[in-house]
Amino acid sequence: MATAAQKRVNLAVSRVIPPVLLGAVVYASYAVTKPLCIDYLIHPQPSYNRSPRVGAGAAILVLHYVLLIPVITTYARLLYYVTWKPGYLPLGAERVQEEASKPSSKRHRRKRTMKKAGDAEKEARRQSDPEHGLDQNAGGKAFQLDSEGLERFYTKDVFVCQEDGRPPYCSSCCQFKTDRAHHCREVDRCVRKMDHFCPWVGGVVSETSLKFFIQFVVYTSFYCILVFIASVYFTAELRHNTGSVNPYWCVCIGLGGFFGLFTCGMTLSSLQLASLNLSTIENLNRGSAIWTLAVRVPEHLLERLWVSESPWAPPFRMVSYPAKPLSPPSSPPSSQTQIDAQPAEESTPDRHVFAILQTLPGENPFDLGSAWKNLRQVMGDSVAEWLLPLKQSPCADHTSLESAYALGPVVTRLKQEAGLEAAPPPPPPAERCEARNHRR
Numbered sequence: 038m039a040t041a042a043q044k045r046v047n048l049a050v051s052r053v054i055p056p057v058l059l060g061a062v063v064y065a066s067y068a069v070t071k072p073l074c075i076d077y078l079i080h081p082q083p084s085y086n087r088s089p090r091v092g093a094g095a096a097i098l099v100l101h102y103v104l105l106i107p108v109i110t111t112y113a114r115l116l117y118y119v120t121w122k123p124g125y126l127p128l129g130a131e132r133v134q135e136e137a138s139k140p141s142s143k144r145h146r147r148k149r150t151m152k153k154a155g156d157a158e159k160e161a162r163r164q165s166d167p168e169h170g171l172d173q174n175a176g177g178k179a180f181q182l183d184s185e186g187l188e189r190f191y192t193k194d195v196f197v198c199q200e201d202g203r204p205p206y207c208s209s210c211c212q213f214k215t216d217r218a219h220h221c222r223e224v225d226r227c228v229r230k231m232d233h234f235c236p237w238v239g240g241v242v243s244e245t246s247l248k249f250f251i252q253f254v255v256y257t258s259f260y261c262i263l264v265f266i267a268s269v270y271f272t273a274e275l276r277h278n279t280g281s282v283n284p285y286w287c288v289c290i291g292l293g294g295f296f297g298l299f300t301c302g303m304t305l306s307s308l309q310l311a312s313l314n315l316s317t318i319e320n321l322n323r324g325s326a327i328w329t330l331a332v333r334v335p336e337h338l339l340e341r342l343w344v345s346e347s348p349w350a351p352p353f354r355m356v357s358y359p360a361k362p363l364s365p366p367s368s369p370p371s372s373q374t375q376i377d378a379q380p381a382e383e384s385t386p387d388r389h390v391f392a393i394l395q396t397l398p399g400e401n402p403f404d405l406g407s408a409w410k411n412l413r414q415v416m417g418d419s420v421a422e423w424l425l426p427l428k429q430s431p432c433a434d435h436t437s438l439e440s441a442y443a444l445g446p447v448v449t450r451l452k453q454e455a456g457l458e459a460a461p462p463p464p465p466p467a468e469r470c471e472a473r474n475h476r477r
């Protein structure tokens with residue numbers, strides 16, 4: 038199938054591109070330094086019949102090498118993260134076992150590869166729609182709510198789930214998928230906030246490396262623009278004065294133009310998506326995606342729920358971790374609730390009850406409400422973080438107990454509509470009177 042062939046092509050391209058990029062940079066550096074700045078501007082060769090222009094030559098040389106430093110350091114940083122800290126989710130026990138037994142039998146490996154190809158195809162279809170392709174099952178049967186690994190989900194206040202309140206499961210990695218994780222076909226692993234498979238570095242750009250990727254394409258586009266403009270300007274000048282052209286500069290026009298266009302395009306699209314807090318994969322169906330979220334039901338609401346004669350019926354379905362699903366005897370038939378009549382003595386502080394809420398199509402629960410706030414999740418909070426490839430993106434920090442990724446106004450609205458969070462208070466009576474008087 039095309040998927041396997043495409044995977045091989047991607048991997049082959051990813052091996053070829055880094056040496057090609059390196060060759061292009063070495064060539065451009067030589068062409069700008071020797072034939073342009075030294076032989077034409079600083080110490081013009083007799084054939085050019087021109088007086089020296091040391092200032093112009095030195096300025097271009099300095100600009101070129103000053104820009105080359107961030108190009109190389111951001112690329113090295115990107116390569117390091119893509120190779121050593123790619124943001125993969127850990128494999129499940131079953132897959133680890135399978136991997137361990139792999140070299141023992143060639144036939145087994147072949148069988149597994151074929152199975153994986155099928156899985157990868159399924160995943161490829163899923164990737165275009167993060168909501169509809171999620172596996173409900175682990176190895177063909179629904180997993181239990183007290184399965185190992187689920188505590189990473191129910192100890193947070195909000196997590197992405199399926200319609201039954203269970204987190205999505207990857208049957209290839211044999212592991213629960215955390216919020217915004219996607220299975221990458223090329224590396225056959227689930228990756229946290231995967232953005233895309235990048236042949237430029239031969240790996241997956243994800244939450245750990247997106248910031249360095251953006252820095253790399255921004256600095257490279259500036260570098261390419263400099264090489265392109267300098268080559269075009271002096272080629273035009275030389276042609277006008279002598280009627281000839283320098284082949285080195287002509288190649289630089291081609292390289293600078295091609296890579297400049299490419300990196301400028303990547304810069305604009307990456308910054309646009311980061312400003313919307315979307316990954317490239319999430320952007321594929323951003324207009325129609327519906328996110329299902331498990332949102333913790335506050336303790337005081339649970340107290341009301343456990344009173345059997347309570348007239349309060351929750352307007353949402355619920356799921357309870359880590360124990361068996363619960364449902365009260367007095368549950369109204371319309372509410373489809375999964376909550377059990379849990380005896381008061383069984384209700385321990387360890388229960389984790391979640392409401393299952395859904396966004397409207399096209400809403401992004403991770404959009405923090407402004408482009409500036411969203412960009413800071415990727416680029417950082419200070420000027421130094423934006424410019425230097427040192428610190429990791431704030432969004433790669435998952436220590437918050439609220440959720441794996443910062444949540445925006447969409448989630449606040451969902452909580453208020455469900456009655457899980459108080460709506461903002463109405464204006465005080467004095468202000469309302471004033472407003473009425475004002476209208477009169």
Ligand SMILES: [Zn+2]
Pocket residue numbers: 207208209210211219220221225226227
């Ligand atoms: Zn996976």
